[in-house]
Amino acid sequence: MFRGEFRAYVNSFLVLAFFLTFNLLSGNNLGFWENTGRALLITSATLISIVLILGPLSRFFPDKFRHDLLYRKPLGLAGSLFAVLYFLIAAFNMYKLDFFYLFSVQNPDFLAWVFWILALLILVMLSIMSLPYYIRRLGFGNWKTLQIIGYSALVFMAIHLMLVKQGYFMETVSGRTVFVLLVVTLALKAVVIIAGVTKRHTSFEAQALTREH
Numbered sequence: 001m002f003r004g005e006f007r008a009y010v011n012s013f014l015v016l017a018f019f020l021t022f023n024l025l026s027g028n029n030l031g032f033w034e035n036t037g038r039a040l041l042i043t044s045a046t047l048i049s050i051v052l053i054l055g056p057l058s059r060f061f062p063d064k065f066r067h068d069l070l071y072r073k074p075l076g077l078a079g080s081l082f083a084v085l086y087f088l089i090a091a092f093n094m095y096k097l098d099f100f101y102l103f104s105v106q107n108p109d110f111l112a113w114v115f116w117i118l119a120l121l122i123l124v125m126l127s128i129m130s131l132p133y134y135i136r137r138l139g140f141g142n143w144k145t146l147q148i149i150g151y152s153a154l155v156f157m158a159i160h161l162m163l164v165k166q167g168y169f170m171e172t173v174s175g176r177t178v179f180v181l182l183v184v185t186l187a188l189k190a191v192v193i194i195a196g197v198t199k200r201h202t203s204f205e206a207q208a209l210t211r212e213h
Contacts, residue, residue: 008071012078016043019174033093040086042174045157047079048123049181052150056188059197073130076150080123083157087116112163119156126150151189158182 020039028035051072057064090113095102102113126149128134135143161169161179169175 005071005074008074009078012043012047012075012082015046016040016082019043022174031093033089037086037089037093038169040082040089041161041169042178044079044082044086045161045178045182047075047082048150048154048157049178049185051076051079052154053181053185053188055147056185056192056197059192060188076123077127077130080120080127083116083120083123087113087120108166109164112160112165115156115163116160119153119160122149122153122156126153151186154182154186158186 016039019042020036023030023035023039024032030038054072091097091099091102101107102110104110107113126147129138129143129146138146158179161175161182170179
């Protein structure tokens with residue numbers, strides 16, 4: 001693990017600590033676990049957005065953002081971990097592990113959780129395929145092409161934000177802010193596709209991603 005990658009993991013947990021502290025001190029009268037779940041949701045959506053928005057930015061401004069592509073993997077892994085933890089905490093704290101109700105039409109948030117699970121499946125799959133062994137097996141070019149699937153996970157996360165708790169997060173500053181970030185990320189990706197802007201990767205990036213840590 002190179003030093004910059006370690007810092008990326010540390011910064012990811014610092015972002016989580018910030019949102020958790022903000023929630024706990026906001027006086028929302030919610031319990032610790034619900035505040036933790038909300039902090040995990042906002043942090044995971046933020047990190048995944050940053051990971052994906054670096055793609056378009058590195059194409060439009062390669063001199064300023066291309067070197068940041070090295071940090072996409074640790075940020076993406078941290079964001080995926082937080083997304084999983086968010087679901088597990090919600091399943092335990094809100095639903096007492098009653099998955100039959102959680103995924104039944106009687107649950108008002110049924111669709112919200114269906115979209116979150118779809119996002120999770122994509123993020124977990126991409127995380128596994130980001131292990132050095134699989135990157136080498138796929139080939140660096142094919143692996144980079146596979147990452148475009150992550151944008152569909154971002155769409156599902158945005159839908160979850162709009163639906164969960166009858167749109168509660170869309171009424172909060174943090175929820176609206178991260179939703180705007182999601183939309184901007186998707187919009188920039190659409191512009192890149194339409195404009196056909198290409199992206200070049202450095203040899204150091206390929207070496208850093210495929211070596212065993």
